[in-house]
Amino acid sequence: MSTILRAAREVDHARILELNLESEEMLSPLDAARLRQLDAQAAYHRVVCEDDDVVAFLLAFREGAAYDSPNYLWFAQRYPRFLYIDRVCVARTHQGHGLGAQLYRDLFGFAREHGFDTVACEFYTQPPNEASRRFHAGFGFREVGTQWVAEGRKQVSLQVWQASA
Numbered sequence: 750m751s752t753i754l755r756a757a758r759e760v761d762h763a764r765i766l767e768l769n770l771e772s773e774e775m776l777s778p779l780d781a782a783r784l785r786q787l788d789a790q791a792a793y794h795r796v797v798c799e800d801d802d803v804v805a806f807l808l809a810f811r812e813g814a815a816y817d818s819p820n821y822l823w824f825a826q827r828y829p830r831f832l833y834i835d836r837v838c839v840a841r842t843h844q845g846h847g848l849g850a851q852l853y854r855d856l857f858g859f860a861r862e863h864g865f866d867t868v869a870c871e872f873y874t875q876p877p878n879e880a881s882r883r884f885h886a887g888f889g890f891r892e893v894g895t896q897w898v899a900e901g902r903k904q905v906s907l908q909v910w911q912a913s914a
Contacts, residue, residue, distance in 0.1 A: 752848065754855055757794040757806060759785075764803040765796070768838045775878055776836050790814045792832060793859055797839075797848050805839040807852040811865070819898055823907055824869040827893075831909075832860050834870035853888055861912055868910040875904035882906070 757765065762784050769779045779787075787808060788794055797805040810816055810833045812825055821833050834856070839848045860868050870890065872881035890908040897904050 751799065752804070752851070753798045754795055754851060755798065757788065757796045757808075759788075761796055761803050761806075762788070765806050765838075768803070768806060768840055769836065771841060772838050775873060775881070776838065779836075787816075787835065790816060791835075792863075793856055795852065795855060797851060799843070804843045805837075805848040805852060807837040807856060808835045809833060809856060809868075810835060819896065820871045820905060820907065823894065823896060824909075828867055828869065828909075830865060831867040831869050832856070832865045834868065849884065850888075857888075857910070857912070866912045869908065870910075871905040871907045873903055874906045885910075 762781060766779060766781060766784060769776055790810060791808050792811040792814075793807065793809040795807055796803045810821060812829065812831055814821070816822075816835075818835065821835065824831055824833055837849055837852060856868065860866075870885065872878045872885065874882075874895065885908055888910060890910045892906050893909050894907040895904060896907065
């Protein structure tokens with residue numbers, strides 16, 4: 750499988766929405782208007798393509814974004830400078846091929862290049878997302894808090910990765 754990692758483009762939005770819908774139970778809903786809004790504010794929005802098909806994406810914000818996510822706001826209240834991974838998604842047909850790890854390694858390089866020591870994210874613990882827990886632990890993320898979201902229906906583990914000195 751030959752892949753290319755590049756900046757997301759507006760022409761990719763339809764496919765990004767398809768991928769998000771495919772994994773919506775572990776992400777959050779996203780429509781075209783919201784994606785345009787998030788893309789405009791993103792510090793990092795990249796895709797992995799196989800041939801011309803987008804098969805994975807990662808969307809992240811820095812502190813100071815006008816973003817209303819309760820998880821982003823939790824980090825904004827506690828960390829003066831950070832990158833927040835809002836969502837990462839890999840097509841079901843491409844899971845297990847290291848594309849999520851490729852995006853994370855690229856994001857960590859971006860973080861270092863731009864002086865970010867902290868990368869923040871969350872994943873569900875209720876309902877459990879064991880694959881995400883293992884994935885993030887493998888990169889050295891650690892839990893710094895928890896909170897209930899989605900009107901008390903879901904709980905997240907709030908995680909940070911800190912660059913080594």
